[in-house]
Amino acid sequence: MNIPQEICDLTLFPPLIDSKARAVNIVMQEACRFMDEDENLPRNANDPLGLLVKQDLDPFSVDELDQRIALLKSEISRCEAKKNFAVTHRASAENLFKR
Numbered sequence: 001m002n003i004p005q006e007i008c009d010l011t012l013f014p015p016l017i018d019s020k021a022r023a024v025n026i027v028m029q030e031a032c033r034f035m036d037e038d039e040n041l042p043r044n045a046n047d048p049l050g051l052l053v054k055q056d057l058d059p060f061s062v063d064e065l066d067q068r069i070a071l072l073k074s075e076i077s078r079c080e081a082k083k084n085f086a087v088t089h090r091a092s093a094e095n096l097f098k099r
Contacts, residue, residue, distance in 0.1 A: 044050065060068065 057065065
C-alpha cells in the first residue's frame, strides 16, 4: 500500500482517522508502520543487495563475520570512490559548459 508520508506523520494527524471505522484505522496504522521498510528495499527480488540484507547471519562464525565485514567495508569504499568520481565529473562538465 502506497500511502503519502503526510498521512503517516502522526504529529500532523491523530492516530485514528475515524473513531467509528476501527478496521480502516488499523489498516492505515499498519500500512504506515511498514511503509518505510518496504520503500527502502530494492524492487527486484533477485537484487544482490536485497538478498544480502535478507541473509541469515546465525550460521556464520566470528571469523566469517569478520571477513564479511571487511568485504563489505571494501565495497563501501569502492562505492564512495565511484560516487566521488561521478560528482567531480559532473562538476567538470558543468564548468566546461558555463564558459
